[in-house]
Amino acid sequence: MASFLYKLGRTAFRRRRLVALLWVALLAIAGFGAASAPTATSSSFSIPGTEAQKAFDLLEERFPGGSADGATARVVFKAPAGGKMTDAEPKAVVTDAVDALKSGSDQIASVTDPYTAQAVSQDGSTAYVSVTYKVNSMELTDADRDSLEKTGETARESGLTVEIGGDALQAMPHTGAGEIIGVIIAGVVLVITFGSLVAAGLPLLTAIIGVGIGISAITALASVLDLGTTTSTLAMMIGLAVGIDYALFIVSRYRAELAEGREHEEAAGRAVGTAGSAVVFAGLTVVIALVGLAVVNIPMLSKMGFAAAGTVVIAVLIALTLIPALLGFAGDKVLGRKARKGKPVSEKPNAGTRWARFVLRRPVTVLLVAVAGLAAVAVPAASLQVGLPDDGSQPVSTTQRQAYDLLSDGFGPGFNGPLMVVVDGDKAAAERTIDIIKELPGTAAVTPATPNKAGDTSMITVIPKDRPSSADTEDLVHDIRDKSGDDVYVTGATAMNIDFSEKMNDALLPYLALVVGLAFLLLMLVFRSILVPLKAALGFLLSVVAALGAVVAVFQWGWLGSLFGVEQTGPIMSMMPIFMIGVVFGLAMDYEVFLVTRMREAYVHGERPGEAVVTGFRHGARVVSAAAVIMIAVFAGFIGSSEQMVKMIGFGLAIAVVFDAFVVRMAIVPAVLALLGHKAWWLPRWLDRILPNVDVEGEKLHKQLAGEPGSGGPDEDRELVRV
Incomplete structure (x- = not known):
């Protein structure tokens, strides 16, 4: 692989104008497609194989036009x-509001009068108008939204309390300036790391x-493929993070090759052939984790x-082709000021070297402190409660929550979580079902x-006694299904939520086995070791559980919630655990x-295990730390999103990178390697003998280049290739 990537890097460097033009053309074509495509809408939500979905499909078939996916609103009045x-x-006042709603928008499908639809509370204090679009x-x-809100404001003038629930007021989620700040922070980190504006600008560009x-x-395919609005947000989040990181490693390796006296084209080829191999395998692990979400x-x-995996693939291809092309345009400007002036580089031990030597002296202490710290942060994960958000999870200041x-x-x-029971049978079967449901302890009406x-x-509509997210309501759903026969199905938002959570829990272990298993095999190819991939997987599990603990503490318990803009605590979204496992x-x-690739390379070239660890940190710690800080900044930028799901994902991924990069990889990994x-x-x-040699470190490449003119002579065969 290294030989192929070496040739690819040199070709991209030589044909830099053509390569740059092709990528710009691809960007223009994609942009034109996005501009001419219909506006993205909310993705249709379905859970194949569940009873709630079977009931929904049956309603679509037997009640045509009666279950349209239109927006809804409830205008609630209190005397x-x-x-x-x-x-x-x-x-x-209510009658006037009903008339105003009917004429307020041409998108209105129906408006119910609470006095004819029995939508007045038993004590007479509260009534509501149901609006469908x-x-x-x-x-x-x-x-349309202004008309709805204006109706509520007019009714309030009479002295009534009027609030509006439902999803009709739900606008397109926005992320604010958070992600822009994240990119700015990434730029500052790159400038500090490289000491060159050009070198810092390339990964960002x-x-x-x-x-x-x-x-x-x-965006161009959203309407055709039914992609939701959060799909592009996730792709942006992952794409920015890995795109900057992969380019960072290629540029860093290129600078190192120039510092060793290589010609520019040769340096680009070697950078792509060595660091590019690591980029390919790192990208493959991310793609496996993201594509593996399909098993759910x-x-x-x-x-x-x-969608996110596709963005990662693009990031890898750009790192392997566009980066060497742009390096051809940049010339020596990618070097720091001292390097351009020919000043010698300091040979003093850097921070990575000093830290590695510290860990080697006290591996047991570092290992125990790191594991104990992550275990303590992980404790709240034992109290994890999952669910899907509804108006009850909105901030108390919003009209939806009120x-x-x-x-x-x-x-x-x-009342806010009614169950819809669908009976596949005649009137007598429906009456028998009603009699059974009335006898169940969790039924209110x-x-x-x-x-x-x-x-x-x-x-049949069933009103539970308890709130939608309670264990009693979940028991009621299971009781109806168990005691009403095979021709009776329970659906509705509450039942869909319960089925979704159960499906996610059931898929967790198979997904974990698939993703970790495939990545374990991939890492065995890279490291040609059994214990190193095993250590990598166990360290990941520790960091992801700690990250889930932090998410529970902030979003469920409310610890430091105001610091992260969490106005209302509640259950963690059902997809969060499995999603974090995949992405993290x-x-x-x-x-x-x-x-670790750099450590293995040093080891196979004759260094002792401890020396190999120090060598890996000397050449990789600074760049890996910069990459981690950049990824944290990009993910943290999405904490400012108005969408609770995006906010939670941004926080979870950011804190997971903190734990994994700086505790697991920088502390636990060297400590374990020192002990082993x-x-x-x-x-x-x-x-x-069975495993193919993919030559990630470029050993074969060095042997091929050892006798070539301009390659540096036979000493290259002994050179340590750095990632």
């Missing part, structure tokens, strides 16, 4: 203290080009994973059955490959 919504004055919330215009192509392609069999999650609370107070805590035109299917595993293996000694690099002979 002043001592008054009732059935009094003449409040009733007139012809289009989903992302397709509503500002004028190529990462932005890669993300631009990826996001534009996702949740279409929305699979699409997010495939409407949710008014309905809960007026109609009972289960059951509506009469609503049959379809053919009379072979009925819908791929990113963790990046650092493992970049740092020669055993760390042991591989059975029979397995060594």
Whole structure:
């Protein structure tokens, strides 16, 4: 592989104008496709294989047009203290509001009158108007939302408390300036690392080009492939982070080759042939982790994973081709000021060398402190509660949350999470089902059955006694399914939430086995060792559990919540654990490959295990640290998002990189390698014969180049190739 990448790097350097033109053309084509594509909408949510999804599909078939994916709103009215919504004055206000809603937007599908739809609480204090739209919330215009809000404001003038719930007021999520700040921080780190504005600008420029192509392609295909609005956000988050990191390693290696006296083209070829090999395998681990999300069999999650994986592939290709092309344009400007003036580089031990020697002197102490610290942070993960967000998880200052609370107070805590029971049978079957459900302990109310035109299917609405996210409501769903027969299905948002969480939990171990297993094999190819990949996997598990503990502490317990803009605590999103496992595993293996590959190379060239660790840190610690800080800055930039899911993912990934890069890879890894000694690099002979040699360190490449003119002479065969 190193030989092929060496030739690719040299070709890209020579044909730099053509390569740059091709990437710019690709960006323009993708941008044109995105500009001419329809606006992205919310992705349709489905959970194949679950009972809730079977019920939803049955409704689509038996009640055509009755389950449209349109936006909804609930305008909730509460009378002043001592008054009732059935009094003449409040009733007139509600009637006027109903008329205003019907004429307020041409996207209105229906508006219910609470006095004819039995939507007044038993004590008369609260009433609500249900509004449905012809289009989903992302397709509503500002004028539609303004009309809805204006109706509420007009009704408030009469002295009533009026709040609006539902998803009709849900606008397109925004991330603010957070990600821009993240990129700026990345630029500052690159300038400090390289001491050159040109060298710092190359990773930023190529990462932005890669993300631009990826996001534009996702936008262009969003309507065709039913990609949701969060798909592009995830792709941007991952694409920026790995794009900057991969380019950083290529540029760093190129500078090292120039410092050794190579010609520019030769240096570009060697940089891509050596560091580029590590980039390819690091990218493969990230792609495996993201594509592996498909095993969960949740279409929305699979699409997010495939889209982000595509952006990672683009980042790898850009690092291997566009970076050497741009290096050809940059010339010596990628070097620091001292290097350009020919000043000698200091040979004093750098921070990486000093830290590695410290760990080698006290490996047991460093290992125990690092493991104990991560274990302590991981403790809150034992209290992890998962669920999907609803209006009850909104900040208390929002009208959606206040409407949710008014309905809960007026109609009972289960009113915000009704269950829809679908009976695949005649009227008699529906009546038997109602009698069974009424006897269940968690049932608060059951509506009469609503049959379809053919009379072979009925819908029944069940109001639980407890709130939607409670264990009692979950028990009620299971009781209905267990005791009502095979022709009775439970669906609705609450049931979908329960099924989604269960499906995610069931898929966790198979997904973990698949991703870790494939990556373990991949790392055996890279390191030609069994214990090093095993250590890498165990270290990852420790860092991801600690990251989940931090997420629980902030978003579920509320610790330091105000610092991160968390206005309302609640359950962690169901997809968060499995999603963090996938993404963090791929990113963790990046650092493992970049740092430990250099150690293995030094070891196979004759250094003792301890010396190899020091060599790896001397050449890799500074660059890996810079890459980690950049990735943390990019992920942390998304904490400012208005979307709770994006905020949580940004925080989780940022804190996971902190733990994995600076605790696991920088402390636990050298400590374990120091304790294992020669055993760390042991591989059975029979397995060594079976495994193909992918030459990540470029050993074969050096042998090929040893006698070539301008390659540096036979001494190159003894040279240590740095990643």
